[in-house]
Amino acid sequence: MAAVVKPNQYDRNVSPRELYEYLLTQGFDAYIRVNGDLDTLKRFIAAGYPVLVEKGYTCEKGERCSGWFGHYSVFTGYDDAESYFITQDTFRGPDLKLSYDYVLTNWRAFDYLYLVVFPAGAERDAEVAALLGAAADLNRNYHDALARAQNEALALTGEDAAFAWFNVGTNLYYLQDYAGAAAAYDQARQTGLPYRMLWYQFGPYRSYYQMARYQDVIDLATFAINGAIGEPGLEEAYFWRGQAEEALGQRDQAIEDYRTALVRHPDYQDALDALDALGVTP
Numbered sequence: 331m332a333a334v335v336k337p338n339q340y341d342r343n344v345s346p347r348e349l350y351e352y353l354l355t356q357g358f359d360a361y362i363r364v365n366g367d368l369d370t371l372k373r374f375i376a377a378g379y380p381v382l383v384e385k386g387y388t389c390e391k392g393e394r395c396s397g398w399f400g401h402y403s404v405f406t407g408y409d410d411a412e413s414y415f416i417t418q419d420t421f422r423g424p425d426l427k428l429s430y431d432y433v434l435t436n437w438r439a440f441d442y443l444y445l446v447v448f449p450a451g452a453e454r455d456a457e458v459a460a461l462l463g464a465a466a467d468l469n470r471n472y473h474d475a476l477a478r479a480q481n482e483a484l485a486l487t488g489e490d491a492a493f494a495w496f497n498v499g500t501n502l503y504y505l506q507d508y509a510g511a512a513a514a515y516d517q518a519r520q521t522g523l524p525y526r527m528l529w530y531q532f533g534p535y536r537s538y539y540q541m542a543r544y545q546d547v548i549d550l551a552t553f554a555i556n557g558a559i560g561e562p563g564l565e566e567a568y569f570w571r572g573q574a575e576e577a578l579g580q581r582d583q584a585i586e587d588y589r590t591a592l593v594r595h596p597d598y599q600d601a602l603d604a605l606d607a608l609g610v611t612p
Contacts, residue, residue: 343400343530343566346384346445359450361458363465364501365475366442368430371405371415373461379446380418381405384530386439386493387421400440400530403428438482438490439524440531441475441497469505476501483517492521500533508540528554528567535570539577547574565595572604585610 346362353360366383374381387401403426407416414427437443446462448454459466464474479497486494499514515534528534528550538546551571555564572587585608591601592612605612 343563345530345566346443349382349445353447354450357450358447359455360445360447361462361466362443362445363462363468363471364441364443364497365465365471365478366437366444368434370444370465371433372408372410374446375405375408377457377461379448379458379461382445382447383417383433383437384440384443384445385433385436386524387436398524398526400526435490438497439493439527441479441500472501472504476505483514489522489524492518492523495521496523496527496531496533499537500531503533503537508537511537512541512543525553525557529558529564532566532570535566535573539570539573542577544574544577547571548578563594565591565598565601568594569598569600569604572601576604576608581608584608 350360350362366381371381371383382402382404384400384402387399389395389397389399401419401421403417403419405415405417408414409416413430415430415433417426417428418424419426446458448458465471476498479494479501482494483491483498495514495518499511499518502508502511502514511533515537519534534550535547538544538550548571551567551574554567555571558564568587568591572584572591575581575587576584585605588601588604588610589612591598595601602612
């Protein structure tokens with residue numbers, strides 16, 4: 331799997347979309363949704379469906395990392411009496427117990443995103459859709475997530491508020507309110523985000539691009555690239571910087587960034603398509 335979705339060991343992010351596209355080639359299907367909560371996780375686990383969750387993670391003393399990262403965990407069990415989930419974690423090991431409060435606090439950074447995987451087929455699809463309930467309707471899912479994020483943005487402070495404003499932006503982007511999304515991302519950045527945030531989520535690039543804020547896209551992408559330690563991955567940052575450069579008429583710089591994106595992640599389709607549109611070979 332890693333050879334396909336993460337061919338470069340320095341790739342800082344494997345997106346939910348990349349995971350989903352890989353799963354389709356292996357006989358599986360999946361739903362990606364936001365606005366998850368504790369009951370959502372419990373409902374799927376009880377029905378026999380482990381849930382993949384993307385959440386924030388702050389390294390602890392003595393671990394081989396430092397600061398804040400984005401991180402996936404597979405949720406496989408729970409204990410209401412003790413208020414914890416059982417998770418399978420590639421970094422911290424199997425059967426890791428995470429408290430309900432810990433999960434909710436760290437999940438906020440990714441708009442409470444979760445992915446439910448199941449064997450492809452109409453019967454399983456119908457079962458998972460029923461378990462999703464109202465969240466099966468993607469537009470409804472984003473509207474509900476937006477309302478939650480807006481409430482949290484006004485109620486919280488500090489980094490938690492920044493995450494909430496970022497979620498407001500993400501949900502508005504998917505609801506095609508690009509001006510509102512850009513304004514929310516501005517607020518998130520002003521409130522204070524971890525510097526690695528743009529390693530994992532790319533809504534600011536998309537929203538600023540839609541609002542013709544091309545220099546902001548370039549500046550943000552450059553900041554993300556420069557913040558990567560060692561040999562940078564971040565093919566998405568190179569791609570979006572290339573898009574903004576192309577929009578500003580900087581064709582040569584755009585081609586260089588698209589090609590660099592492909593060095594970081596061979597067969598990265600967005601970069602291939604961008605070069606093809608320019609009539610340039612990779």
